[in-house]
Amino acid sequence: MGIKKNVTSTFGVSIEVDMLLKDVDVNEYDALAIPGGFEEYGFYDEAYKDETLQLIRSFDQVHKPIASVCVAALPIAKSGILKGRTATTYHLRGGYRRDELASLGVILGDEWMVVDDNIITSSCPKTAADVAFELLTMLTSYQEAQQVREAMGYK
Template sequence: MKVLLFCCKGFETMEFAPFVDVMGWARNDHGMKVEVVTAGFTKTVVSTFGIPVIVDKTYDEIDFSEYDALAIPGGFEEFGFYEDAYDERFLDLIREFDSAHKYIASICVGALPIGASGVLKGRKATTYHLGDGRRQKQLAEFGAEVIPDQSVVIDQNIITSFCPETAPHVAITLLEMLVGKEKAGIAATAMGF
């Protein structure tokens, strides 16, 4: 199984790392066949707070059919997150994953491009909840039924969450969807969850 971890410019490293670590523990220590492939619009993606990350593939090199899931870390507006997150090519990628009923997991404002793609219309979701709920209001404007007081929301194949603290929980939930709850629990327990 393969997870496409898409890094928009200005993504948060704290929301990126749990996907790499949880799937890495599952694969390396427990023999689960889960691979993470990082991607972005450019070979080097500069994260929030200026940390450059070299990704495995650029957008043009992605073959959608190779992947079972799409993971989307959130990011900061002032570091350019929404420039990539709302790029029509990325929104099309989200639509492709959803129309094929593949898993989509997001953390914090990573839910906003999912909303912008249109696939959350009439579906339950959440996003960053602090700051007077401004980001949750934006998600509602995209047609999502926002669950404001739930930290992780699952609606069919889509996982959304409301802040960086939820990152490992989202990654573990995605692992459960890929390999089953029992197997995922082995890796999660080994990591102290």
Template sequence: MKTLLFLAKGFETMEFSVFVDVMGWARNDYGYDVEVVTCGFQKQVISTFNIPVLVEKTIDEIDVNDYDALAIPGGFEEYGFYEEAYDEKFLKLIREFDKQGKIIATICVAALSVGKSGVLKGRRATTYHLKGAYRQKQLKEFGVNVVNEPIVVDKNIITSYCPETAPGVAFKLLEKLTSTEQMEIVKRDMGFDEEYRN
């Protein structure tokens, strides 16, 4: 199982790293077949707060048929996130993943890219809910049935409403790629299962 982890300029590192770490634990400690391939418009992507990250692939090298899922961290407008997150080339990639019924997992405002692509029209989703819920209002303008819940799953699409939900989205993606039982093992061993914390 291969996940394309797409980094638009101005992405949040916390929302990016959860996908790398959760899938990394699953692969390294349990041998799960969950590879992550990083991607951006350029080989070096500058995150929110100006941390440079080198990606493995550029968007022009991507064949959707090679991947089982698309993961998208959110980002900050002040750092240029929407310049690439709303780029038609990326929106086309999102449409192709959805057309093939492949999983699309987003954190926070990354749901706005999916909304803008048109694939969330008439479907349930969420996005950043604080500061007057202005991002949720934007998502609604794309014809989305906005639900004010931490994580919302509508068929193949996972959306969430703030950075705090990042691990939950990564675990939900792992669950969809493997099984509930396999995901629960990784979640427990990473310390996210309250029953096993003490």
């Protein structure tokens, strides 16, 4: 999904998205997963657009899981749905992204990954697998997620 049909990734890889954000029917999806990105490559340009923020709000309004990795917690917070809730984000470079998250009314968690009801946030790219397994737990069960975790070699 994207705001425009053709997207160039951080590393210069161009892709054509299969659906525009404005065409997403929240009822057709079980969850929303948002990867982080690099500011210098335009992550926030699209992450803070109204279409993105409205999509985040739409998933929260129907209480579907929203999973994020690293700085993807920031557009979730910018959407307003994290105000007064606990979350985390990128922790390096003096914690300036954590300060930004707090300025949006978020209670900062100190864990690598924070789960507040239906929202998963994490502190860095290294946590991507943990976020994925937590999302899988929300969508299935702890036992099923553990079975997948073990089959993939994670203990």
